[in-house]
Amino acid sequence: MSRIVYLNGTYLPEAEASVSVFDRGFLMADGVYEVVSVLDGKLIDFEGHMVRLKRSLSELQIANPLSDDEYLEAHRALLEKNGIGDGLVYLQVTRGNPGDRDFAYPAADVTPTVVMFTQSKPGLADNPAAKTGWRVIGVEDLRWGRRDIKTVQLLYPSMAKMEAKARGVDDAWMVEDGRVTEGTSNNAYIVKGGTIVTRELSNDILHGITRAAVLRFAAEAQMKVEERSFTIAEAQEADEAFVTSASAFVMPVVEIDGAKIGSGAPGPVAARLREIYIEESRKLGV
Ligand code: PMP
Numbered sequence: 001m002s003r004i005v006y007l008n009g010t011y012l013p014e015a016e017a018s019v020s021v022f023d024r025g026f027l028m029a030d031g032v033y034e035v036v037s038v039l040d041g042k043l044i045d046f047e048g049h050m051v052r053l054k055r056s057l058s059e060l061q062i063a064n065p066l067s068d069d070e071y072l073e074a075h076r077a078l079l080e081k082n083g084i085g086d087g088l089v090y091l092q093v094t095r096g097n098p099g100d101r102d103f104a105y106p107a108a109d110v111t112p113t114v115v116m117f118t119q120s121k122p123g124l125a126d127n128p129a130a131k132t133g134w135r136v137i138g139v140e141d142l143r144w145g146r147r148d149i150k151t152v153q154l155l156y157p158s159m160a161k162m163e164a165k166a167r168g169v170d171d172a173w174m175v176e177d178g179r180v181t182e183g184t185s186n187n188a189y190i191v192k193g194g195t196i197v198t199r200e201l202s203n204d205i206l207h208g209i210t211r212a213a214v215l216r217f218a219a220e221a222q223m224k225v226e227e228r229s230f231t232i233a234e235a236q237e238a239d240e241a242f243v244t245s246a247s248a249f250v251m252p253v254v255e256i257d258g259a260k261i262g263s264g265a266p267g268p269v270a271a272r273l274r275e276i277y278i279e280e281s282r283k284l285g286v
Contacts, residue, residue, distance in 0.1 A: 004078065006114070006117070011077065020097040027101055031151065035088050038079060040086070040282065040285070043076075046285075050071060061105065063112060066114065084118050086123060087121040088121060090116065090118075091114075096113050133252035134170035134253050135253075135256075136171045136172060136183065136255070137257055138173050145203060161185075164184070171186070181229075182208075191269045195224040196269065197228060198211065239269075250277050
């Protein structure tokens with residue numbers, strides 16, 4: 001069965017959906033995106049992703065083309081049309097097609113392009129990697145300075161992911177001024193003496209929707225949280241490490257730059273947070 005995708009209000013087989021060569025998303029990476037996970041046909045943290053989408057659009061002065069209800073309706077329609085139980089919905093909004101290439105933003109009558117598609121991931125919550133954990137390397141963070149905006153400008157994280165693959169590990173933690181910013185597509189955490197440590201929010205990192213939920217659940221479970229940056233050396237000395245994202249949920253990290261974290265196996269705090277996050281998300285999904 002061919003995948004059905006959403007393009008500017010229409011549902012089409014993927015092979016029939018096309019966007020102009022002049023679209024600014026294509027020419028300038030002038031667009032933003034969101035990824036919402038799906039468990040048992042329910043959208044996880046949907047509202048949080050919509051809040052961040054609107055903030056990203058507003059920071060770039062791109063008019064938001066749809067209402068939250070319209071985004072929700074399109075997400076649900078795509079799940080239904082593609083028979084998705086577990087998986088992801090990808091949503092991208094670009095500044096649209098001004099009909100030519102120019103650095104200046106086009107006039108306001110150019111309508112944004114909206115694309116959505118599903119990715120089927122049966123058993124998404126039972127990812128076997130969560131039992132063994134990820135191994136990561138540190139790489140210099142060479143991205144631009146507005147990482148709080150979720151743009152489609154993903155070439156550097158993609159290069160860092162390839163560096164990790166080339167070195168036989170799962171992901172890279174990016175480092176700026178000697179301190180970890182985040183993973184290539186996730187927020188980074190360590191646990192030391194029972195305290196969860198993760199970098200504070202600023203323009204240096206993406207404000208993860210999973211991060212917000214996990215920190216809320218951690219506080220509710222009386223776990224201690226410190227929002228501050230840390231070094232690779234501090235992470236290597238930690239009891240545990242993990243990352244969070246909409247697609248990986250809470251994923252333990254067991255090795256950094258060849259050094260085992262704690263026992264070298266996923267730790268109890270990461271395992272507990274993963275369990276709580278998945279359980280609560282299933283209840284709160286829409
Ligand atoms: N940081 C970066 C750089 C990311 O790309 C992502 C995933 N989009 C995250 C953090 C995690 O964000 P979220 O929990 O909203 O998926």
